[in-house]
Amino acid sequence: MSYTPHTTSYYAASANPTPERPPLLGSHETDVCIIGAGYTGISTALFLLEHGFKVTVLEAAQVGFGASGRNGGQIVNSYSRDIDVIERTVDAKQARLLGEMAFEGARIIRERVAKYGIECDLKDGGVFAAFNDKQMDHLEAQKRLWERYGHTQLEMLDQTAIRKVVNTDIYTGGMLDMSGGHIHPLNLVLGEAAAVESLGGIIHEQSRVHKVDQGPNPVVHTEHGQVSARFVVVAGNAYLGNLIPALAAKSMPCGTQVVTTEPLDEDVAKGLLPQDYCVEDCSYLLDYYRLSGDRRLIFGGGVAYGARDPADVEALVRPNLEKTFPQLKGVQIDYAWTGNFLLTLSRLPQVGRIGDNIYYSQGCSGHGVTYTHLAGKILAEALRGQAERFDAFACLPHYPFPGGRLFRVPFTAVGAWYYQMRDKLGF
Numbered sequence: 378m379s380y381t382p383h384t385t386s387y388y389a390a391s392a393n394p395t396p397e398r399p400p401l402l403g404s405h406e407t408d409v410c411i412i413g414a415g416y417t418g419i420s421t422a423l424f425l426l427e428h429g430f431k432v433t434v435l436e437a438a439q440v441g442f443g444a445s446g447r448n449g450g451q452i453v454n455s456y457s458r459d460i461d462v463i464e465r466t467v468d469a470k471q472a473r474l475l476g477e478m479a480f481e482g483a484r485i486i487r488e489r490v491a492k493y494g495i496e497c498d499l500k501d502g503g504v505f506a507a508f509n510d511k512q513m514d515h516l517e518a519q520k521r522l523w524e525r526y527g528h529t530q531l532e533m534l535d536q537t538a539i540r541k542v543v544n545t546d547i548y549t550g551g552m553l554d555m556s557g558g559h560i561h562p563l564n565l566v567l568g569e570a571a572a573v574e575s576l577g578g579i580i581h582e583q584s585r586v587h588k589v590d591q592g593p594n595p596v597v598h599t600e601h602g603q604v605s606a607r608f609v610v611v612a613g614n615a616y617l618g619n620l621i622p623a624l625a626a627k628s629m630p631c632g633t634q635v636v637t638t639e640p641l642d643e644d645v646a647k648g649l650l651p652q653d654y655c656v657e658d659c660s661y662l663l664d665y666y667r668l669s670g671d672r673r674l675i676f677g678g679g680v681a682y683g684a685r686d687p688a689d690v691e692a693l694v695r696p697n698l699e700k701t702f703p704q705l706k707g708v709q710i711d712y713a714w715t716g717n718f719l720l721t722l723s724r725l726p727q728v729g730r731i732g733d734n735i736y737y738s739q740g741c742s743g744h745g746v747t748y749t750h751l752a753g754k755i756l757a758e759a760l761r762g763q764a765e766r767f768d769a770f771a772c773l774p775h776y777p778f779p780g781g782r783l784f785r786v787p788f789t790a791v792g793a794w795y796y797q798m799r800d801k802l803g804f
Contacts, residue, residue: 380583381438387637387673387712388446388563393496395440395567401581401602407433409760410597410606412586412620415445416745417738418612419569420753423489426576428761433604434578435597437585440570443616444745446563447716449635449665449677451655452486453503453557454528455479457724457742461522467772474769476526478755482747483556485754486565493575495568498670502654503557506539506548512659516552530555542652545701559655559667562746586620591732608760611737614745615717621737627727627775628740630717634690635677636698637669639709646672649702664697674698674705680743690715718743721775726752728770736760738770 383389409425411418414436422432436442456463460479464472490499507513520531532553534542539551570580581599589609590596597604611621615630641649646668650656655667664678676698687693690713699706721727721740726748728738736759738752759767 381442383439383442383563384447384714384716385712386447386563386635386714387669387675388561390712391561391669391671393564393567395571398436398440398580398582401435401584401599401604403602404605405433405602406605407431407579408606409433409608409610410435410595410604411610411612412589412597413443413612413614413617414440414566414570414580414582415443415612415614416566416569416749417614417752417756418610419445419566419573420485420750421610421612421756422573422578422753423569423576424753424757425760426573426578428757430760432573432578433606434573434580435584435586435599435604436580436582437613437616439582440580441563441566443614444716444718445566445749447635447714448562448633448718448746449655449657450559450562450667450675450746451503451557451657451665452483452559452746453657453744454483454554454747455523455744456726456748457744459519459522460526461518463725463773466774471769471772474766478751478766478769479526480523480528480556481754482749482751483558485750486560486747489569489572489750490560490565493568493572495565495572497560497562497564497568499558499560500653500655501555501558502652503554503559504534504539504542504551504654504656505554506543506551506656506658508547508658508660509549513550515659516550520552528556542650542654543656544649544651547701548658553654557655560746561670589620589735591735593734595734607734609735610756610760611735611739614739614741615719617739621731623731624727624737624739627721627777629720631680631720631743632687632715632717633677633743634679634687634694634715635675635713636691636694636710637712638674638676638705639711641672641674643672645704646674648704649674664701666698666701673711674702674708676701687715718745722777723773723775725773725775726770727775728752728755728767728773730771
């Protein structure tokens with residue numbers, strides 16, 4: 378039986394101890410079989426278990442193997458496309474529901490951490506950093522938009538104020554969101570998985586699903602076992618492959634790159650980010666960074682369309698790291714890795730049903746830490762017969778990438794180049 382370990386990331390190297398979870402063997406029955414043990418799958422499992430369902434989770438590798446255990450660790454509100462785009466796309470009732478949910482994921486994370494005593498280096502405060510006046514105008518509009526939906530923990534930062542939270546001279550200003558923040562992402566999902574098991578949920582690792590029998594009594598098959606269930610939840614996101622072809626047709630895996638420095642002296646770390654907030658800039662292909670619990674700088678950015686693994690992640694990321702913080706020129710990089718997220722053409726999540734009993738959520742488009750926790754709640758609500766919020770997502774329009782699957786990578790890369798040039802020229 379093949380064994381798939383975690384990627385060689387800082388998160389895997391510093392993960393909290395976790396038990397071995399055996400692969401699926403033989404035939405089993407459950408109420409809900411969940412495919413994928415990342416944030417979406419584990420969040421769904423936890424909400425269902427809290428309401429009395431019997432749940433089995435099947436994971437092809439290990440809990441948090443994909444984006445949930447590799448991302449930048451930033452708690453960022455709303456969606457990859459903001460509420461104003463949704464307001465122009467759907468009717469007023471649907472927009473109101475989606476707007477009200479845009480800030481719920483961050484609350485769910487904090488509730489989980491508190492309720493189940495999860496040790497994941499949770500810190501409050503996230504900054505959106507602007508390079509120019511146009512981006513500052515966008516942040517001002519975003520602040521007004523979010524406040525319309527009751528989100529008031531926001532503060533605009535002028536050039537002087539942002540220097541007090543990010544010690545670099547490259548930004549014109551920014552916006553602080555105190556309901557944002559950052560976590561050790563792998564330890565978060567490992568803690569949530571332990572909570573799932575504490576409630577009687579079953580998680581099988583090294584159990585890649587290769588077939589799902591659809592119909593009134595779905596059966597999920599792995600190499601050495603099968604699970605019969607009343608419902609199936611598909612939560613594989615960028616690591617689902619072509620298991621469900623209909624889900625692969627309107628999405629594209631993309632890679633992002635992350636590096637982690639050696640541990641920094643306390644004075645050096647505090648000199649970079651004095652308030653220990655996380656930061657992301659306002660560019661289309663954005664950079665994002667924060668300090669770890671042991672005072673390393675975690676810095677990520679860039680996109681590899683089609684989920685290719687770059688030959689030298691450090692060479693891609695280091696120039697922007699040193700441009701942002703020249704005082705770190707030549708700093709030792711201890712870890713460098715890539716991870717995949719799932720992009721949709723609209724950059725909004727895809728949620729829905731296949732038949733009457735197979736549910737899915739996918740396509741966070743790089744904005745998944747908070748959304749996936751919300752997704753678990755709305756999927757669990759739908760399985761309990763409360764589908765209004767699920768349907769608000771399910772009714773969002775989605776389209777295939779231009780040129781089909783063969784040409785989606787070059788078309789998307791050209792579009793990204795266009796927006797990157799607009800960022801550089803300040804348009």
